[in-house]
Amino acid sequence: MTKKKVVHYLNQFFGQIGGEEQAGVGFSVKEGPVGPGMALQKALGDDAEIVATIICGDDYFSASPEENAAAGLELVKQYQPDLFFAGPAFAAGRYSVACGAMCKAVNDELGIPVISGMDESAPGMDMYRKSVYIVKTANQSRDMVKVLQKMARLAAALTDQESGTKLIALENMPDPKEYDYFTREQLRNEFCDKTIAQRSVDALLKKIKGEPFESEVTPDRFEKFEIPAAVKDLSKAEIAFVSDGGLVPKGNPDRMTTRSNLRWGAYNLDEIFANYEVVHAGYFNDYVVDSPDRLVPYDVLRDLVNEGVVGKIHDTFYSMPACTTVAKKCAENGAAIAAQLKARGTVDGVILTST
Amino acid sequence: MRLEIESIEIKDVQAGAKTYTKDGVLFINLEELRELILKDSRIKSVDINIVYPGEKIRILNVQDVVQPRCKIGKDDADFPGFINKMQIAGSGRTRSLLGTAVVVSNPSTNRVESGLLDMSGPMAELSPYGKMKNVSIAPYAAEGVGERDFENAVKNAGFLTAVYMARGAEGLPASEVEVFESDLTECAKSDLPRVALYYQTYSPQFDYLAVSDKIVYGNNISFNMPIIVHPNEVLDGGFVGWNALKGIDSYCIQNHGVVKELYKHHGKDLNFVGVVAATANMDADSRERGACMSAHLIKNVLGADAAILQKILGGMPHVDISSTGIECEKLGIKTCVYTTPLTSAGTLGDTILFNDERLDLITISGNQFEKTKIHFQAEKFLGGTAETQLYGQGIKQYAGDSVIDIEQYLLAGVHDLTGNRNIIVNEY
Structure with missing residues (x-):
């Protein structure tokens, strides 16, 4: 079996260039493992070899994360790795963002497993958890070896074709509890011990008896809004239409989807009514x-x-087909539509229609 | 009301010169069965095949799956309203066969989606039906029969086959006898908490060609007003599956998960007082009417203290189940609301389409809209052909494709919205 090729990303401190005074330094590449890479190599064992370490200063990277991630990706690509690690960054602000951005860029382009480690409070965690497997760490670097072992273990699970048999989707997705990583806002059916009939009756009996019971889901509690004041003089008011019912121009140019759509569009009202x-x-x-x-x-x-x-x-008509679209995305799109309506400067009221 | 279900293990199913069982093997006279099915003039011809686990067979256009069952000592009482005259189901003795099912296909359909069952490969592993020795029937429509009318003929052909098979197992000893008995007068003498089931049976949003499926005593149930039924009516052929697979079929309902689970506890730590059967609704007025009425029936007619509210597929039924739950909690009924997530993206909280702090106990079945990638090359297709379109959304997929990526509600038996599957949704 050929060894898996691994590339590791570190900042200037862990990359042994220097402390905060060296945070402005740009990218450099060293062959083989550096600093924490030694322990990572040990945890990976004989299956994988760290072929290169990419190092960049925290200030340098955070000045423009997206451009720097693209530049870093070019350096990673030349090694054609099978796995990519970044950090761990623990609770570090700039470093966690750099690790997340590098991982995302590598995964987007190369489609290989990308793994980092962060504390819950690290800004990079929330920004990149959806795209990157991030194992949970403490907020300080004292458990470095343990964290690297966790990262290596998760990498092994991600590359093992046999795991993930608990999933009805037959995908290879490690259990977030077992591998201790931040969930990636994905939901999957999995096999469990009890049927929903059993779970429902058991929980209801507890509720009847007044014993503590656990709901399997707790919905997000939504903000309550004040009803805005009515339009003062309707005869002088300009009214706009916004709808989630799926009306789009013929040919669906913005490629909205019939379920779980995430996009919205602004279309000329007369044109859309002529051709839809x-x-x-x-x-x-x-x-x-x-x-x-x-x-x-x-x-x-x-x-x-x-x-x-x-x-x-x-x-102008604003359209966001929304069937089973998650509420958060609806709120984001709603805010964007509202901002554009406000920017027009002439709209006094909106009629929102749903289905 | 007392129902005894006598289960018989069927080790093998084989074609034979007559229909009978010997040493656990069910022999079926396929010609006699064919004649029985063809008595319905809406059916021109029918393919009948016995299929076994491990065969490279993909069964297509699956409309329903039925457990072979018949009433013992009554000739005219099976699936009342469908293949027999109307009478109330749920009392007496019923013979039920284990290890085999009738897989009912409609190859004449024009629907753009096809329910399916593979007899080997990954899907057979995921579905209990993939591990059974099944009888596949695929009736073809006679000329001039309307599409929805023909679906009813196909549905009935499935029930006729199920009864025919169960009758053939006469004389074999039952491996298990389950007794389902609940009586409101007896319940009234007990101090145990009284629990009801709100059973959402259908949603008119799935009306194909603007006609509702017939699922209760031969009738459709899109009348918006809830009814009270005895739990035994659900188990014993009064309620059946839809005309297309949507995570539920007759086999599931004949073994209704929550009904059976509540019965397990009945007389021990609760009294199971009855079922309120309802549908989801298409408009706000009907929804409010249905929700108030269901809560009222649960509280004031069944006299329940608590209820399990069980949902079928779809987004709108989410709203119905929450409205009903809120009305129940307002009347002091403690609820457990059983939901189905509709998306694979986001968090569990994102999947709930209602928001009310009174609904503090929510359980989740599987997400039937999740997709599974199935690597399987069938060598034989029943109920359709290699060219049968499986799925209309997005990229078109066909039965002969070596890999399909398909939403799970079309995979027969993988999910069971009555609650029998050991499946939960988790955040990944």
Whole structure:
């Protein structure tokens, strides 16, 4: 069996260039393991070999993380590695971001497993947890060897084709509890000991008896909003339409998806009514396909404008097909749509329609 | 009401000159079965095959899976409203076969998705049906029969086959006899907490060609108003599967997970007082009406202290189940709300489409929209062909593809929304 080739990323301190006074130093490459890389090599054993260590100063990297990650990636690529490690960074601010950015860039381009280690408080953890396997560490570097062993163990699980048999999706995804890494905002069905029927009855009996019981999910609690004041004079107001019902221009140019869509688009209202389709898997689209006015009541609002009840209809329609899209993403997109509406400067009110 | 289900282990299923069992082997006269199915003039012809675990077979256009069962000592009581005259299901003795199932395909369908069952490979490992010796039936539509009408004919053909097989097992000793008995008058004498099941049976959002599936005593149940039924009616053929696989089928309902689990506790640490059967709703008024009515029936008619609220597939049913749960909690009914996540991205909290602090006990079944990549090259296709389209979303996939990446609700038996599978969703 050929040894897996490994590249390791470190900052100037762990890369043995120097302390904070050397934080401005740019990229350098050393053949073989450096500093913590020695213990990592030991933990990896004979299956893998650290062929190179990429080192960069924390200040230098954090000045422009994306550009530097791209530059670092070029250095990594020449070794054609099978695995990439960064850090561990513990709770370090700049270093954790650099580790996360490097890992993401390498994974995006090369598709190989990328592993880092951080403390919960490290900014790089929250920024990159979705793209990078990050094992949990303490906030200081005292357990360096143990952390490196955890990182090596996770790497072995990620490259082992036999693991992941607990998953109905038949994917190779190590158990986050067993391997002690930050979950990556992925959900998977897995086999467990009890059926949902058993779990439901057991938990309900505890609830009936007044004993402590555990809910398998605790939904996020949403912010409560004050209802804004009404539009003062509707006859002078400009009203815009926003909808999550899936109305998009014919051909779906922004490639929205019928389920779990993450994108939104702004389209000219008259143009979309002349040429449209519906992208939404959560309801029967037939009525809207027949007449988009049944989703976005342009016809009724036009009548009201003609009658002088409403001032004007905003010429742009905002669309975000949302069927089973996670609430956080809806809120993000909603904020972006609201910001653009505000930036227009003329819109006084919005009609939001859903299905 | 008392129901006895007598289970018989079937070791093997084989074609034979007559239908009977010997030493645990069920022999089936396939010609006699064919004639029985073809009595329905809506069916022009039917393919019948016995399939075994390990065979490189992919069964397509699976509409339903049925456990072979028949009433003992009654000729006209199986699947009432479907293949027999209306009567209340759930009392007397029922023979039930283990280790075999009827896999019901509709090769004449125009639906864009196909339910499937592989008899070997990774999917057979994931599904209990992949490990059974099954009878696959695939009826073809007679000319001029409407698509939805024909689906009902296919459904009935599945039930006829199930009854025919179970009758053939007469004389074999039962390996297990389960007694299901619950009586409201008896429950009233007990101090144990009274628990009801809210059973969401269907959602009209899945009405194909704008017609609801017939799933209760031969009728559709899109009438929006909940009804009270005895749990035995659910287990004994009063309630059946949909006309397409969506994480539930007749086999699941005949062994309804929560009904059976509540029965296990019945008389020990709770009294199982009954089932409120309802559907999800398409509009807010109907939803509110359904939620208030269900909570009222649970509290004031069944006199329950607590309820398990069980959901079927879909996003809208999330809203129905939470509205019903909130109405229950308002009336002092302690609830456990059983949900189904709909996405593989995000956190568990993200998957819940409601937000009310009164619903403080939520359990999660598997996510039926999760995809599984199946590497399997079938050598034989039943109920369809290698060209059968499996899936309409995104990239088109066909039955003959050596790798398919498919949402799990189309994989027969992998999930069971009545609660029988050892599956949970976790954050990764």
